[in-house]
Amino acid sequence: MIQRPYLLYSYPWMPYPRRVLIFLRERNIPQHLVRPVAVSDPGPNGDRAEEGFPPRPPGSLPVLAVPRADDDGYDHIGDSVAIMRYLDGCCQRGEHGFPEMKKKEMTPMEEARQVAFESLANELTSSWNGVRLMGTAAGPPGLSFPKGSKELLRWIHRFLTAIEGQHLSHEMIDDMIQRTATVAEILLYQFLDFTHDCYGVDLTIGSGEIIKEVYGRDTKDEFPLLRRFWKEFRERKSAIREGREMVPDQFHRNMTNWAEGILESRNIVRK
Template sequence: MAYNPFQPPKPVTTVGGVIAPSFGKPWLLYAYPWMPFPRRVIIYLREKGIPESQVKVARVQDPKFGNEVIDTSLAPRPAGSLPILAVPSQDQSADDRGYIYIRQANAIMYFLEEFCNDFQYGFAKPYGSFLGKTPLQRARIAEVMSLAEELMVAWNPVRTFGTGAGPVSIPEASREMLRWVRRALMTVERFFKDRDMTLLEGGKTLHINMADIVLYNFLEFVDDCYGVDMTIGSGDMVEDVYGRQVTEVFPKLVEFYQAFKTRESAKRDEERGEVAPEYAKSMMSKWADGVL
């Protein structure tokens, strides 16, 4: 039978081979908890109210220190870039440890979102869909989410050529790519112009969506690890990547970032490995002259 984890569950412990409703054993999220893409999924789990009894974070040592699962009672980490979601399964596509694997942070969140949006499958459904209820809502969320992904991708050459975390120093290249990061930020700023960011503060839950998580994930990672708050513009008239004169300010992004920071999901737990180690921060925060 073809693998279908979303078919209606029968009164047994499996759904299309996936142990979902009963959670006889937890799903495992293999992650470096402080790194950006795993942290994105961890924030999502908290926002959806999914406890560790259902999805357990399997902390993996930084590659520099062995790249192994710290809790040796758990199955060894599967091959591939983290995060990886390991789902207990009796399907023939499972490996010899009885798991199937979902890779890439956004794919994991989309996969979990399907289960959370249907009470049948045993996940809590406290806040509804994070992808929007109407076609227009889904489109608006997708707009910002695409830009948030663009920000994370564009950041890679910024840090590669401009910080001690990269293999080669080319400050001019880093500075140019930073202009493209700001271009995407300006577009998000326009999308947010009428949004009331106070609705994101603290424990309020009805107005958060997937794009918020991805965007916050980028802003916080760059601020916390690289020491650069990207919501703070120069306030000057600058030339954008298209040669246009624009004012470099992001008031709505400032509101968004400060509001999301107050959420419980955003708090880093050092004991759980969610704080970057000093050796990494020292490299990431070492900027070449002339980039910033």
């Protein structure tokens, strides 16, 4: 049993840290094992950890500080997926007092499909950065490029189409309702939640029409499985935004201030 908690440094409302917060709830990992430490939003007077905790570690957040057994120092793990994989391993082995959760045995094909699903879901949030920087007032002055944002949004559409067609089914969603979510499912939900709650768009709504995707192939612009997945996951206790997970108003105003024509071009509904 560890004597000191792991420390999860994060900006709680931002996408990559919020993935890990959802993961902690899904795995029923209590705060006496992994203690979230909120860091003030970056800026000239920000980027400070809560009082009473060691200073914010270097690197992009989230960062997990793992207490060393032989001294009072910490080892650090960056990258949200790496943190979740590490904590998943602790749960699978029941180490350090973590709630034990045995990993489901998978065939090589099932494991390959899971890796592909996780990769696509992770790519969504990475690709969104260009969409929002060039398409909203959240980007730095002078970077506005609506045509570029609109084109990158087409690639988001392609990733969502791949997930809809290759990794979702009603049977899979029914199964998810009864069990703990996988890392891939958490990544997908976090993206849909982030774009909806922070940027004011619902990416699960399409026009229902046949459109040309980025490589010129015809594809139907609709996501019934993605929409059901998002709605079902949103009802989970792990998905509820708490306290500092709510986007601050001063950021939300800029994040929902889209350049004209970007959202309408993809038949996305403003929220």
